Amino acid sequence: MDHPQISFQVRRDSSETLAAMGKRVGEALGCTFVESTDKLFDPGEALEASALGLHITLSADPSIPEGTTRSYALIGGVRDDIEAEWDVGVPVISISRYVLGVLTIADGEGWHIASEPELRAEAGLPAE
Numbered sequence: 001m002d003h004p005q006i007s008f009q010v011r012r013d014s015s016e017t018l019a020a021m022g023k024r025v026g027e028a029l030g031c032t033f034v035e036s037t038d039k040l041f042d043p044g045e046a047l048e049a050s051a052l053g054l055h056i057t058l059s060a061d062p063s064i065p066e067g068t069t070r071s072y073a074l075i076g077g078v079r080d081d082i083e084a085e086w087d088v089g090v091p092v093i094s095i096s097r098y099v100l101g102v103l104t105i106a107d108g109e110g111w112h113i114a115s116e117p118e119l120r121a122e123a124g125l126p127a128e
Contacts, residue, residue, distance in 0.1 A: 002087045006054070007077040008096040010103060011118075012111045015069045022047040022058055025074060028106035029099075033058060055079045073114075074099070 014021060022033035026049060036046035036057060046059035056076040064070040076099070078086070096113050103111040117127055 001085060002090055004091040004093050005078045005083070005086060006093050006095050007075075008094060008099045009073065009075045009114065010096055010100050010111050011074070011114050012072050012103075013069055014072060014110070015067060017066045018044075018047060018058070018060060018072075021060075021072050024107055025058055025103070028103050029056075031056065050079060053079055053082050074103075 012021075016024070026033045029049075029051065031049040031051040033047035033049045033056075035044065036048040036059070038046065038048060038057065040046075041059060042062070045062045046057050048058070049056045054076040055078070056074065058072060058074050060070045060072045076095075077083075100111050100113055114122075120127060
């Protein structure tokens with residue numbers, strides 16, 4: 001299949017628990033989050049949901065304790081089982097601005113798209 005894929009990544013700083021954020025985001029997006037089984041995370045570090053053929057993950061830095069303000073990342077990409085049927089090298093269209101708009105309307109102000117310096121710092125890369 002040579003159709004483009006979609007993905008997104010938005011953030012929100014909050015002192016709420018992961019479970020509370022999962023409930024809020026799930027209500028806003030019309031999906032249900034459960035504990036993530038992704039091998040990238042230890043148990044309890046992330047939640048996941050599926051909608052529109054996307055695998056959606058909600059997580060925060062586990063070294064920052066719940067109850068203190070931390071940055072939650074909401075990331076969506078084509079589910080592995082669907083992506084396996086797609087051609088390699090197709091364009092990926094970011095719908096981050098759309099998801100940002102939906103969450104702002106349904107959940108309120110505070111969501112944002114991470115800046116390049118923010119992403120570089122998280123990855124341990126030097127600022128350009």
